[in-house]
Amino acid sequence: MRADPTRASSADASETDPSGDDRAHDAAVPIARSLEAILMVADEPQSLVSLATAVGAPTAAVRQAIESLVADFDGADGGTRRGFELREVGGGWRFYVREEFDPVVRDFVLTQNPTKLSQAALETLAVIAYKQPITRSSIAQIRAVNVDSVVRTLLGRGLVTESSTDSETGAITYETTELLLTHLGINSLDELPLISPLLSDGRGGFDDVA
Template sequence: MSQVPPPDAGPSPEAVAADATPAADPTGLDNPTGLADPTGPVEASAPADLTGTATEVAADELAFDVEDLPGGALAALEAVLMVADEPIPAVRLASVLALPTTRVQELLDELAAEYRGDRGGRPRGFELRLAGAGWRIYSASPYADVVGRFVLEGQTARLTQAALETLAVIAYRQPVTRGQVSGVRGVNVDGVVRTLTARGLVAEAGTEPTTGAVLYETTGYFLERMGLASLDELPPLAPYLPDIDTLEGVDRANGEAR
């Protein structure tokens, strides 16, 4: 008669404990999901590095040193200014050259002096000027007649004498209305003012409080074209123009309004 085996009592407590111990991960990744174990101890971790991208960008920008280029930073600055089609602020130049703004300002002053011949060399036919809020290379003023002959010869889009006179009145007596400019010039200037506005040399600057007539002033583009840093550098011609106060009532007489 065969013997009936005793009922299975199940695994021993020691075996259960052994089975509960996790086996080593053959991949070397104890937590392949990358998620923190909520049951484990909380450990302080270093904050994520959020500056990595910015550091890489800065490194790209500083991949070269302008001082190591032929001619150094001075020549690099000169090369940038030569291709600029508008005045460039010193801050932007500093960003392009990866130099401190104070250093760029020193270089700008050095270049300007060199072009003037202040450093023992001959004066150049061009000069470096602060125009508006930025720096740009212009032909030197002593050669204006020669340059003007080259630029204006055969040019049909240049300003007429009437436009130049109107622009001068606005520049010296701004902000002014069309009626006030007409009072100075003695002719209607509506069409001329429209031309100057279309070319970006003048712009509307609000309205005259009592009559509602549109006021006009010169623009930053006007300063750029004239090679001026501010209106204070205009030649002293204003005393020959009548004060705007003497033209009160001109707008009402002309029926000019907004």
């Protein structure tokens, strides 16, 4: 009896091809690296849907790739635990420094950036101080400029912090820290001067501030 070549091919393939789980893992690798690159430059948490759209992959595949990255950075299966982590916040994913490394990162930033704040940073800090909690997009709307790098600078200096997420948009909100009060020599934000007399028209985005 002659052997069925189709069956033989199938048998050979089953012996040489990886299992279904291995194939799924291999398929997730390039997606995971693409997601890693995107998240590295993202300023806001990215939802699974937005990430899936960015890499052109199904949401389920993106979810699997995200789980793979989380495990990788956490040092699962005997790997090296990274100094950063991939964390889900406000319905999205974003890189964060691990909490235990916050002090060394803060010291590094302060050492590398001993100069005074720029005018743009001071203006952004004032907006946050008077309007907190406030999202980055709202800050940008008030200042009419992109504030991404400035907000990162203020975060690095420890003058502002991420306080919560907006219930409607999921965007991160920012507020000032105790360090700002120390630099200003005040005990609370209630001691900040009234902003209206300092503005030419008494408004400029601060019209509802006392």
